[in-house]
Amino acid sequence: xxxxxxxxxxxxxxxxxxxxxxxxxxxxxxxxxxxxxxxxxxxxxxxxxxxxxxxxxxxxxxxxxxxxxxxxxxxxxxxxxxxxxxxxxxxxxxxxxxxxxxxxx
Amino acid sequence: xxxxxxxxxxxxxxxxxxxxxxxxxxxxxxxxxxxxxxxxxxxxxxxxxxxxxxxxxxxxxxxxxxxxxxxxxxxxxxxxxxxxxxxxxxxxxxxxxxxxxxxxxxxxxxxxxxxxxxxxxxxxxxxxxxxxxxxxxxxxxxxxxxxxxxxxxxxxxxxxxxxxxxxxxxxxxxxxxxxxxxxxxxxxxxxxxxxxxxxxxxxxxxxxxxxxxxxxxxxxxxxxxxxxxxxxxxxxxxxxxxxxxxxxxxxxxxxxxxxxxxxxxxxxxxxxxxxxxxxxxxxxxxxxxxxxxxxxxxxxxxxxxxxxxxxxxxxxxxxxxxxxxxxxxxxxxxxxxxxxxxxxxxxxxxxxxxxxxxxxxxxxxxxxxxxxxxxxxxxxxxxxxxxxxxxxxxxxxxxxxxxxxxxxxxxxxxxxxxxxxxxxxxxxxxxxxxxxxxxxxxxxxxxxxxxxxxxxxxxxxxxxxxxxxxxxxxxxxxxxxxxxx
Numbered sequence: 001x002x003x004x005x006x007x008x009x010x011x012x013x014x015x016x017x018x019x020x021x022x023x024x025x026x027x028x029x030x031x032x033x034x035x036x037x038x039x040x041x042x043x044x045x046x047x048x049x050x051x052x053x054x055x056x057x058x059x060x061x062x063x064x065x066x067x068x069x070x071x072x073x074x075x076x077x078x079x080x081x082x083x084x085x086x087x088x089x090x091x092x093x094x095x096x097x098x099x100x101x102x103x104x105x
Numbered sequence: 106x107x108x109x110x111x112x113x114x115x116x117x118x119x120x121x122x123x124x125x126x127x128x129x130x131x132x133x134x135x136x137x138x139x140x141x142x143x144x145x146x147x148x149x150x151x152x153x154x155x156x157x158x159x160x161x162x163x164x165x166x167x168x169x170x171x172x173x174x175x176x177x178x179x180x181x182x183x184x185x186x187x188x189x190x191x192x193x194x195x196x197x198x199x200x201x202x203x204x205x206x207x208x209x210x211x212x213x214x215x216x217x218x219x220x221x222x223x224x225x226x227x228x229x230x231x232x233x234x235x236x237x238x239x240x241x242x243x244x245x246x247x248x249x250x251x252x253x254x255x256x257x258x259x260x261x262x263x264x265x266x267x268x269x270x271x272x273x274x275x276x277x278x279x280x281x282x283x284x285x286x287x288x289x290x291x292x293x294x295x296x297x298x299x300x301x302x303x304x305x306x307x308x309x310x311x312x313x314x315x316x317x318x319x320x321x322x323x324x325x326x327x328x329x330x331x332x333x334x335x336x337x338x339x340x341x342x343x344x345x346x347x348x349x350x351x352x353x354x355x356x357x358x359x360x361x362x363x364x365x366x367x368x369x370x371x372x373x374x375x376x377x378x379x380x381x382x383x384x385x386x387x388x389x390x391x392x393x394x395x396x397x398x399x400x401x402x403x404x405x406x407x408x409x410x411x412x413x414x415x416x417x418x419x420x421x422x423x424x425x426x427x428x429x430x431x432x433x434x435x436x437x438x439x440x441x442x443x444x445x446x447x448x449x450x451x452x453x454x455x456x457x458x459x460x461x462x463x464x465x466x467x468x469x470x471x472x473x474x475x476x477x478x479x480x481x482x483x484x485x486x487x488x489x490x491x492x493x494x495x496x497x498x499x500x501x502x503x504x505x506x507x508x509x510x511x512x513x514x515x516x517x518x519x520x521x522x523x524x525x526x527x528x529x530x531x532x533x534x535x536x537x538x539x540x541x542x543x544x545x546x547x548x549x550x551x552x553x554x555x556x557x558x559x560x561x562x563x564x565x566x567x568x569x570x571x572x573x574x575x576x577x578x579x580x581x582x583x584x585x586x587x588x589x590x
Contacts, residue, residue: 018461025420025464026427027457028445040458040519041465047520048409051478054485061480062487064311065536065561066298066341073337085204089431098429101440 013041109134110267114324121174128175132160135177139268144588145244147263149182150190150223159219171217172331179269181260182223184210185304193306194228194238197426197433197451207304208336209315216331225259228453230280230308232256233525237455242512246584251509254284260318261288271319271328277312278411279529282541286504286554289543289582291325292318296561297536298343301336309418312533322572327351348565356573359393364497368404377547378503385555388577397497401489406482407531413466413479420463487535494560499570502528504541504554538564540571543580
């Protein structure tokens with residue numbers, strides 16, 4: 001959870017938040033790593049929060065620097081028979097399938 | 106012919122075209138020097154015997170009309186190369202061999218160049234010192250235990266140490282220009298959309314650009330001409346008329362207006378950088394250009410903006426590394442456990458940190474406060490440049506706030522590491538081209554660079570200014586070959 005101190009507007013990230021982000025990111029973290037991340041992320045967010053100095057209510061967000069619209073193309077198959085290439089780098093496969101740990105009990 | 110590796114790209118091409126040198130001789134010379142330079146740790150993957158075979162094949166029936174006839178070169182290990190391992194400096198891709206070629210490297214091979222190997226870089230290009238690489242840090246040929254910059258640190262080290270005549274890097278927040286500055290070479294980050302991103306391991310897609318790194322501006326212009334192309338395989342590739350950057354290169358920049366942004370005079374900047382900048386101003390004046398003071402008022406907000414936008418995009422791009430389709434997999438009790446262990450063991454500390462920042466700023470409840478806010482500030486930063494370019498043709502700044510630092514000096518403090526990119530990051534946020542050229546030395550004898558920032562798609566003008574300045578500066582890199590026993 002985020003703790004917002006209304007007196008100095010400094011947000012801080014605690015251990016519980018780190019565990020939550022780690023779950024969302026699908027990266028397991030042990031206690032030791034989580035504690036280090038609390039320190040690192042707090043110093044980074046303290047730095048990031050400089051942006052709050054700016055008023056941006058009437059600013060349009062920039063989503064792409066390339067001021068072009070995406071090009072349309074005909075919907076035709078250009079590459080085919082790539083099955084072998086696609087499976088080639090998989091850590092584990094069975095004939096034409098990727099193998100993962102059992103999902104359904 | 107002795108000292109083949111000391112020759113610039115243009116000299117090598119001339120010698121090959123005049124049949125004074127064969128591609129095999131040139132390739133063998135760079136292979137030999139690379140073999141003797143293992144201590145620099147510039148290569149992740151060597152492809153030397155294949156390179157010599159290709160050179161021999163080239164010599165059997167040489168096509169001398171190509172732009173890079175039989176020229177050997179190594180590339181950053183972020184470019185997918187067909188049937189040659191591509192790691193992005195990460196354990197998670199340590200067993201990945203692409204079945205396809207990136208557009209940029211394909212353009213290079215189409216012009217006759219030959220792959221020497223893959224060069225070390227920060228993991229997924231996230232770093233400013235090459236220290237986040239799974240394959241260990243790279244030595245800067247300038248001095249022992251000095252970082253070569255990052256993330257294209259293997260690339261900068263290899264060009265400066267003459268292990269490859271030229272190379273390509275990628276630049277998301279300064280990853281071509283900062284290492285170029287730290288090693289006394291030239292590095293160009295092109296306009297967003299100039300060079301295809303197809304087949305480049307993705308970091309932050311709205312910022313990533315490939316670009317050339319070379320010993321001098323001419324070589325850089327030639328390589329840029331080869332790699333810049335419209336590509337329908339990259340949806341943000343831009344179809345514009347590209348120049349013949351090398352052929353059209355001129356040192357005549359009379360009457361060009363060069364802006365000096367006052368916000369780049371940051372607190373604590375060493376006096377030698379300030380002096381270098383002043384000298385740079387004198388050089389462009391000597392060339393007949395006009396100096397104009399400008400303001401880029403949101404400069405100070407560029408780094409905080411970058412450290413929201415880049416990790417957000419990275420967290421999304423790196424979601425694909427799940428241990429299923431390719432790359433490293435750790436064993437887990439179930440599917441989720443396998444994902445979590447794979448990513449925890451496969452990614453290094455900096456990459457995990459950035460994925461977590463990105464995940465957080467995109468997560469429910471915080472998106473508006475962080476990501477949307479950053480996109481708005483990004484707009485203000487771009488507006489600053491648009492406003493400035495009504496008055497000037499290009500902007501001159503230092504490339505970095507300091508010269509190269511020692512290995513290990515900044516690894517414990519992520520924010521101090523991030524501050525390295527203070528002058529380069531705004532350029533990526535605005536999608537503009539920027540070039541770093543070596544311009545002098547500090548008291549320790551380490552190289553310092555100056556950056557020229559151009560208008561979008563105005564690489565020709567940028568290269569011309571760099572070319573004119575290079576002549577005046579007459580920089581000589583101080584390389585002692587200390588690593589060769």
